[in-house]
Amino acid sequence: MLVQTFRSRRLLEDSIHITVEERVAIFLHVVGHNQRFRIVQNTFRRSMETISRYFKQVLYDVGELIGEMIRSPPSQTPTKIRTSPRWYPCFKDCIxxxxxxxxxxxxxxxxxxxxxxxxxxxxxxxxxxxxxxxxxxxxxxxxxxxxxxxxxxxxx
Structure with missing residues (x-):
């Protein structure tokens, strides 16, 4: 879904050297596994400069989607908590x-x-x-x- 979003909005496009899927995979590998670029370089068989460039590119494009992906919490107490005498006094401000x-x-x-x-x-x-x-x-x-x-x- 993330790759489709990048493609449909033309934030990322395939090049003759690397696909959008590989760019996103590099980004997710670094972020999801807390890996250093040197480890990812060996995994994907790309240069350190390539890994760095595409990581930054995907990171920037994720930032472009921040309004859709990150939402502020609701300001109201959820109905399930508000209507329960057992939960309301203790969890009234929980989101x-x-x-x-x-x-x-x-x-x-x-x-x-x-x-x-x-x-x-x-x-x-x-x-x-x-x-x-x-x-x-x-x-x-x-x-x-x-x-x-x-x-x-x-x-x-």
């Missing part, structure tokens, strides 16, 4: 919720120690934010399994 879950991860042996949590398997911490209407869900970031939830939330 959503954040929770962190752990997802099994397959990583190279050299990185396994940082992804191993207290249950002794490799995993990633994935914080998610939702609004009370459940109309929008956001994955905030992905962290190695040994990272503490407080560190993840304070990173935002």
């Amino acid at each position: 959503g919720a954040i929770d962190v879950t752990h997802v099994t991860a397959r990583v190279p042996r050299s990185q396994a120690a940082t992804y191993r949590g207290r249950k002794h398997y490799t995993r990633q911490n994935v914080p998610v934010a939702v609004n009370f209407n459940l109309k929008s869900t956001y994955v905030l970031s992905c962290w190695e399994g040994s990272a503490h939830d407080a560190n993840i939330l304070s990173d935002r």
Whole structure:
């Protein structure tokens, strides 16, 4: 969907050297996996300058779509909370919720120690934010399994 949006608005177009899909994949790989350009350079077999240029280009174009992708929270208390005597006094000013879950991860042996949590398997911490209407869900970031939830939330 992101690639289709870029194409339909003519924010990105294929060139003879690289497609829109590959540009977006490079961007998402850097952002989603918190990877350095040097690692992404080896993954995509492109020069460091190419990775940097296309990352910045996609980042700029995502910024062009910010009005559609990021919405301010509603100013009203959700109906489900407002009408519940159990929830209203405590949650009247809440606009959503954040929770962190752990997802099994397959990583190279050299990185396994940082992804191993207290249950002794490799995993990633994935914080998610939702609004009370459940109309929008956001994955905030992905962290190695040994990272503490407080560190993840304070990173935002």
